[in-house]
Amino acid sequence: MAGKDESKEASWYTQFVDIPADVKSAGNDQVKEVVVEVSLNGKSLKIFTRQADPQGSATNVDVLFLHGQSFTSENWLDIGTLSLVSSWGHRGVAVDLPGYGSTKDVIDDGSHGAFLGALVKALKMTRPVVVSPSMSGGFSLPFLFDQPETAEDRSRGYLPVAPVATSKYTEAYSKSKIPTMIVYGENDTNLGTRSLKDLIKLPNSKPFVIPEAGHAAYMNNPPFFHRLLYNFLNIIAAYK
Known part of the structure; x- marks a missing residue:
């Protein structure tokens, strides 16, 4: 299951387990479409989200799902991720980023990081785990x-899936201890391998390869991705 750097043991890492058979999806009926207003640089943006509140015994873990260039929040609905996260007791929110899907408002490229901080505030999320594919x-x-x-003041954990722009932060990674699960598809020889080379510099990271998957690895092999996500979120819930 682990990636090429098998010897790297992040402090958060423990042996993984299968998702228990009695853990059932809450179903997409639990997922609500919510437009939230985000204040950024003196402007109010209308941002489309899909939200699933925790079912059963709730944890204190919030999870924010982003998306790639050709995708939207709907992908996390289609492969059942939001309903599963809800069934596991976490709060899951998937967003249509500015200019994508049902979010028509756009922002300047230089405001992307500030936007995400403003979105987290508007959603009233507490240090969410950030799941971030590609774009x-x-x-x-x-x-x-x-x-x-x-x-770590802004996020309890990071789960990048072959993201862009990793080379811009190579000097910053060593200064962060954020728990990071690096995920990429075994057939993604472009962004997958390039982003791994950079992200592995995060001291508290560990790589995982999704078999029989390309760049959109979570969509190519959802069961394998969901097992990774299940374990990471459970560990984060208990991680000190």
Whole structure:
């Protein structure tokens, strides 16, 4: 299951387990479409989100799902991720980033990190775990690593899936201890391998390869991705 750097043991890492058979999806009926207003640089932005509140015994883990260039929040609905996260007791929110899907408002490129911080505030999320595929690295990386020493004040954990722009922060990674699960598809020889080379410099990171998957690895092999996510979120819930 682990990636090429098998010897790297992040402090958060423990042996993984299968998702228990009695843990059932809450179903997409639990997922609500909510437009939230985000204040950024004196402007009010209308941002489309899909939200799933925790079911059963709730944890204190919030999870923010971003998306790639050709995708939207709907992908996390289609593969059942939001309903599963809800069934596991976590709060899950997937967002249509500015200019994508049902979010028509746009922002300047230089505001991506600040936008994510403002979105987290508007959603009333507490240090959410950030799941960030591909293009959304342009949002998650500045949000976390423009000030790497305090990344854990903004997020309890980071799960990048072959994100863009990783080379911009190579000097910042060593300054952050944020728990990071690096995920990429075994057939993604472009962004997957390039982003791994950079992200492995995060001291508290560990890589995982999704078999039989390309760049959108979570969509190519959802069961394997969900097992990774299940374990990471459970560990984060207990991680000190």
